[in-house]
Amino acid sequence: MQLYLIRHAESENNAMPPYQRIEDPAITPRGRLQSEYLAKWTSTLAIDTLITSPFRRSIQTTRFIVDQSPQCVHVWHNVFERGGCFRGHGPDATEGGPGMGRESIEKEFSALPHDCIIDETITSAGWWAGNRRETxxxxxxxxxxxxxxxxQSFGASGKTIVAVIHADFKRCLLAKMLSQVTDVEKVGAFVNTGITKLEFDGHSWKLHWLNSASHLPSRLVTGIET
Structure with a gap:
């Protein structure tokens, strides 16, 4: 598989001080511009499967991609940001919020001509359902x-997979995939809509590029990991 891991566009949390953090922010006007540029870039790919996190900021970023290039969207319950959908900020903030429910996610993609496939674990109670903050x-x-x-899903199929996820969880994934290649804790901030391309050949992962923002004009490059 050819795997593109993409951080969501700038969220309201990214643009505000940490003490103003909310549990499930939308993307900002600048984030919408970033998403437009990202969508133009992804339209050059022959995407076989498009995956998104259930967080609002990821779904909104993904919506720009499918508006530009209509296709089925797969909402995976387990590619959310590290910590989950929790309220407040700082290490003592552990109270969980609900996250978007199944119907709300379906509504985001209801105007599209293709299906939205949502993991069965995401219900009307919300994908996080008030659980405490993830460790x-x-x-x-x-x-x-x-x-x-x-x-297991794509293996050495050669298919092109795009996943719109989050900075901290992207770092967690890369630490597993590239443990023999690089120390991802020494990599700088993952920029909003930044693209990392990997290849899986059936045995191991190969990194093609890391945290690329070449699709964005410099004025739109943002990268606070919040």
């Missing part, structure tokens, strides 16, 4: 599960 150990375990899901 770092749980996030790293989840990264192993998602890596295996990608391999």
């Amino acid at each position: 770092d150990d749980q996030a790293n375990t989840r990264a192993e599960v998602v890596t295996e899901r990608l391999i």
